[in-house]
Amino acid sequence: MVFLGFHASHEQIPPSRLLDDVVQAESAGFDGAMCSDHLAPWGVRQGESGFALSWLGAALARTDFSIGFVNAPGQRYHPAIVAQAYATLEEMFPGRFWAALGSGEAMNEHVTGDPWPPKHERNERLAESVDVIRRLLRGEAVDHDGHVRVHEARLWTLPDQPPPLYATAVSAETAGWAASWADGLATVLQAPEALRDVVGAYRSADGAGPLILQVHLSWAETDAEAVAIARDQWRNGAMSGASPWDIEQPEHFDALAGEPDDDALRKALLISADLDELAERIAEHARLGFDRVYLHHVSKDQAPFLRVARETLLPRLRELL
Template sequence: MTFIGFHASHEQIPPSELLIAVQRAEAAGFDGAMCSDHLAPWNPRQGESGFALSWLGAALARTDFSIGMVNAPGQRYHPVVVAQAFATLEEMFPGRFWAALGSGEAMNEHVTADPWPPKHVRNERLAESVDVIRRLLAGEEVSHDGRVRVHRARVWSRPVQPPPLLATAVSAETAGWAASWAEGLATVAQAPETLERVVDAYRSGGGAGPCVLQVHVSFAETDAAAYAIAEDQWRNGLVPPPLAWDLEQPEDFDAAVGEVDEAKLRQAVLVDEDPVALAERIADLARIGFDRVYVHHVGREQGDFLDAAASVILPRLKEAR
């Protein structure tokens, strides 16, 4: 049975409003939530970037379902700090926190003034960081000298069981690599054939745990209104990797997009005025092989989407699953 979650976008919504939105999402019938972890928004019009780890403590305290996050240890976050943060959240809210770890994006990491490494180096750094985090969560004293450096670190306040650490991947190559260490896979909606390759690479590589999909949608009373939201708020979805990993400023994403290609944007975001049709489109993606689907309405105002989710979208998805 596919788990249907709500994605909380820190880049678009002030933390206080996002806290209300995640509570409304639980009341609407979502099975859980996940959130982004950015220092900067994707474009200037989004205009927000709350600190995810602070927000998660409040969100978990005000809800009863599970909430996870995407996180990139190794540059902006030292893995010892990440381990301590994860341990505290899981100790307070047992069985309700998870994280999907990735190699990061320059837009969030460049602020340290350290050089931005190439992808293979970032993957090596991620693998070392995951090992450090897991050892600390297991109660070890850790010293390490490699892509990351650690000196006699211990995490004293730990949960009974550590939270699951998933991997983020947008390509089959990365998904196959992650299968060796991850407790699940998280990716974003792409062409169905690409998603099939990503899931197959992870599973055929021995990858265990859930396969998680984040789906961007734009819902409004008319198709034109829904498209206008996507064009204003999520044109960054037209910037593909590896370029998207290497840009530093929100303005850089607007410049990279230039004139918006409507057909391509409609591929990146499910634009729809019909909640039934939207539910069916989400269900089609879930059937590719995903255990969890987190739905991200790309508008800054979440109320109408959450109302439609409660009355139509979630009931239809639950019928489909």
């Protein structure tokens, strides 16, 4: 049985309301949740960006299922600081917290004023950060001098078991590289052939643990409404011609996304008023080898989606998967 999770989007929804949403997601029958971790939204109309680590403590306290997040240690976050945060969350909520680690995006990291490194340096920095975090979670005293610097760091509050540290990857190349250190892999919706390459690269490099897929979707009572939601809130998904990891401001994302047509939006995320069609398409992607699927409805109002998820979408997905 594939694990069906709910994605909580800090870029779109104030954290107070998002907290209510995740509680309702558990009531609706989702198996767990994950959230984003941004300093800025992908576009101006999204309009939010709460601090994920503050929200995670509250969300775990208000629910009983697992909740994780995507995090980029190394520039905006020092690895010793996030190691302490991970340890604290896991100590309070044993077995319910996880982090998926990536090399970051300029939109979140540029605020430190440090130069934004090229991809190979970001991967090197991430690998060093992962090593520091794992050593600290084992209770070691850590000194390190490389892309990140750590001086005699030690965690005094530790959980009984460290939380899992997954990797994030969009490309097959990154997935294969991450297999050497990750406890699992998280990726996002792409064309099926691209997802097959990511899954294959991770597993062929002896990557262990769960494979996680985040699915962006837009549902409404009519197709026209579903397209309108996608265009208003997730046009960044249809952006082409620039690397999203190197763009600094929401206004720049908006300018590069422009006014995508319906076909471009439908290539970027799943859009439909037909819940059976949505379930079939989600299941088609999940069958590529994924153990967990987290659904992200790109609307700022989650209540209608959570209602149909409870009544129709989740039961249908469980029949298909």
